[in-house]
Amino acid sequence: MFFAATAYILWGMFPLYFKLLQGVAAPQILMHRIIWSLAFVLAALAWRRQWQWLRKVLRQPRVLLGFGVSALLLSSNWLLYIWAVNGGRVVDASLGYFITPLVNVLLGYLLLKEKLRPLQWASIALAAAGVGWLTWQGGQLPWIGLLLAATFGTYGLLRKTAALGPLEGLTLETLLLVPLALGYLALLNAQDQNTFHGASSATRWLLAASGPITAIPLLLFAAGARRIPLSTLGFLQYIAPTLQLLLGVWLYREPFGGARLAGFVTIWAALAVYSAEGLWQAHRSRQQRKIGQPAL
Numbered sequence: 257m258f259f260a261a262t263a264y265i266l267w268g269m270f271p272l273y274f275k276l277l278q279g280v281a282a283p284q285i286l287m288h289r290i291i292w293s294l295a296f297v298l299a300a301l302a303w304r305r306q307w308q309w310l311r312k313v314l315r316q317p318r319v320l321l322g323f324g325v326s327a328l329l330l331s332s333n334w335l336l337y338i339w340a341v342n343g344g345r346v347v348d349a350s351l352g353y354f355i356t357p358l359v360n361v362l363l364g365y366l367l368l369k370e371k372l373r374p375l376q377w378a379s380i381a382l383a384a385a386g387v388g389w390l391t392w393q394g395g396q397l398p399w400i401g402l403l404l405a406a407t408f409g410t411y412g413l414l415r416k417t418a419a420l421g422p423l424e425g426l427t428l429e430t431l432l433l434v435p436l437a438l439g440y441l442a443l444l445n446a447q448d449q450n451t452f453h454g455a456s457s458a459t460r461w462l463l464a465a466s467g468p469i470t471a472i473p474l475l476l477f478a479a480g481a482r483r484i485p486l487s488t489l490g491f492l493q494y495i496a497p498t499l500q501l502l503l504g505v506w507l508y509r510e511p512f513g514g515a516r517l518a519g520f521v522t523i524w525a526a527l528a529v530y531s532a533e534g535l536w537q538a539h540r541s542r543q544q545r546k547i548g549q550p551a552l
Contacts, residue, residue: 260480260492266473268499271349271508273469274341276462280451282339284444285463287437288452289334292467294430297423300471309424319419320432326414327429333407340400346504347512351390352404353497354523357490358383358530359409367413373537379530386522393515422478426471490534494527 277285301307313319340349358380364370372380390398418425444450452460481489501520504510512520 257480257484257488257492259476260484260489261495263473263477263480264492264495265499266469266476267496269503270337270469271341271346271500271503273462273465274338275508277459278342280455280459280463282335282342283440284451285338285466286331286335287440288463289338289466289470290331290430290433290437291441292464293426293470294434294467296467296471297427297430300423300475301427306424309420310427313420313424313428320428322414322418323420323425323428324432326411326418326425327432329407329411329414330429331433333404333411336400336403336407340404344508344510345400346500346508347510347516348398348400349404350497350500350504351398351401351520351523352408353500354494354520354527355383355387355401356405356409356412357493358526359405360412361530363409363413373533375529375533379526379533382526382529383523386519386526389522390516390519393519422474423471426474485538490531 274285337349337352340346361372361376362380365372387398387402415425420428441450441452445453452463455463501512505512
């Protein structure tokens with residue numbers, strides 16, 4: 257539980273890190289995040305002498321294609337999140353990660369043909385009502401939150417069925433993305449627009465730190481997820497968006513009240529219904545296993 261909670265706390269504190277890089281354009285931050293993440297995971301693989309999987313994967317075009325798609329989804333999610341945080345939209349970004357669990361449930365129903373129970377449908381309906389309210393009050397869809405939830409939810413779906421673990425998967429994804437990152441930075445160099453060259457030493461170190469800052473929470477999450485029940489993990493996942501919301505409202509003074517608060521409260525109600533239903537089902541399954549009855 258400590259590993260998983262630490263991962264979510266670190267993810268929740270990400271706005272503090274990206275705000276320090278406000279002088280760097282979001283696409284450039286993304287490219288450095290890809291490059292330095294690859295450097296970090298390659299160092300981890302070298303330390304663990306864990307290379308056998310890479311030779312096998314490079315001979316499997318279908319696996320490479322699947323991870324190519326997941327890499328594009330992950331990088332799109334990263335880019336939008338960085339842009340939102342540095343554009344003063346931390347609260348909007350937190351909304352995306354509040355509704356991601358419900359997006360996962362909906363994707364499971366639509367794509368994996370998983371059956372939804374009545375209270376799960378009720379939670380999705382409540383969340384849709386909250387999004388509808390925010391749309392009506394704001395005059396437009398809360399597109400930042402919806403896109404973050406959609407990209408991360410779809411990414412999670414692909415990784416759920418992938419053959420590689422977290423460290424290997426992140427390595428392959430960044431390996432596939434790094435030519436794009438290097439090409440983009442080379443183009444900026446040719447146009448004398450690469451911020452890295454004229455940046456302060458502190459900014460350069462912050463960009464280089466994006467590697468461990470990206471990989472360490474992921475590895476902590478993987479270590480925790482293997483050791484605790486899924487229901488516990490489901491509750492812990494709300495730590496990250498809650499911290500992001502608090503940072504957005506209390507530290508960065510983003511507007512959050514009245515009609516906007518009502519929309520979030522509706523979505524939180526949806527999450528409460530979803531979590532309570534999941535806990536009840538888990539408790540019911542344990543009780544039925546104790547008395548030797550099949551779980552329905």
